[in-house]
Amino acid sequence: MKQLFLMAFSVSFLFSNPAFSADMPAKAKTCVGCHGVDGNSMVPNFPKLAGQHAKYLEKALKDFRDGFRKDATMETFAKNLSDKEIKELAEYYASQEAK
Ligand code: HEC
Incomplete structure (x- = not known):
C-alpha cells in the first residue's frame, strides 16, 4: 500500500512538473x-543527492540494484x-549544487 502511494505520488508529480533540465540523463x-x-x-x-560524491551515488545505486x-x-x-x-x-547528481 505504501509502495502504491509512493508510485502514485511520483507519477503525479512527474506529470505536473515540466521543469526538466536539459542536461539531465x-x-x-x-x-x-x-x-x-x-x-x-x-x-x-527522500534523501538529497545534489552535490553528493559521484562514487558514493554510484555505489549506492549498484548496491540497491x-x-x-x-x-x-x-x-x-x-x-x-x-x-x-x-x-x-x-x-549528474554530483554536479548539481546542493541547496
Ligand atoms: C518513490 C520515490 C523514489 C524514487 C522514484 C527514487 N528514489 Fe532514490 N531513494 C528513495 C528513498 C526513500 C531513499 C532512501 C532509501 C533508504 O532508506 O535506504 C532513496 C535513496 C537513494 C539513494 C541513496 C542516497 C544516500 O544518501 O544514500 C540514491 C543514490 C538514489 N535514491 C537515487 C535514485 C535514482 C538515481 C532514482 C531514479 C532512477 C531514484 N533514486 C528514484 C526514494 C526514491
Missing part, C-alpha cells in the same frame, strides 16, 4: 518525483539500470 526523469529535478529533494523522507542495500522503493527504480546509466546518474 534520460533515466533521471523517473527520479524527479522523489529526489527533485536537480537532486534537491523537498520531501524529508544488486541487493546489497535493502530498500523496496529504491530497488524498484535501480533494478533495470545498467552500469553506464548508473554512472551518468551519479555524475
Whole structure:
C-alpha cells in the first residue's frame, strides 16, 4: 500500500512538473518525483543527492540494484539500470549544487 502511494505520488508529480533540465540523463526523469529535478529533494523522507560524491551515488545505486542495500522503493527504480546509466546518474547528481 505504501509502495502504491509512493508510485502514485511520483507519477503525479512527474506529470505536473515540466521543469526538466536539459542536461539531465534520460533515466533521471523517473527520479524527479522523489529526489527533485536537480537532486534537491523537498520531501524529508527522500534523501538529497545534489552535490553528493559521484562514487558514493554510484555505489549506492549498484548496491540497491544488486541487493546489497535493502530498500523496496529504491530497488524498484535501480533494478533495470545498467552500469553506464548508473554512472551518468551519479555524475549528474554530483554536479548539481546542493541547496
Ligand atoms: C518513490 C520515490 C523514489 C524514487 C522514484 C527514487 N528514489 Fe532514490 N531513494 C528513495 C528513498 C526513500 C531513499 C532512501 C532509501 C533508504 O532508506 O535506504 C532513496 C535513496 C537513494 C539513494 C541513496 C542516497 C544516500 O544518501 O544514500 C540514491 C543514490 C538514489 N535514491 C537515487 C535514485 C535514482 C538515481 C532514482 C531514479 C532512477 C531514484 N533514486 C528514484 C526514494 C526514491
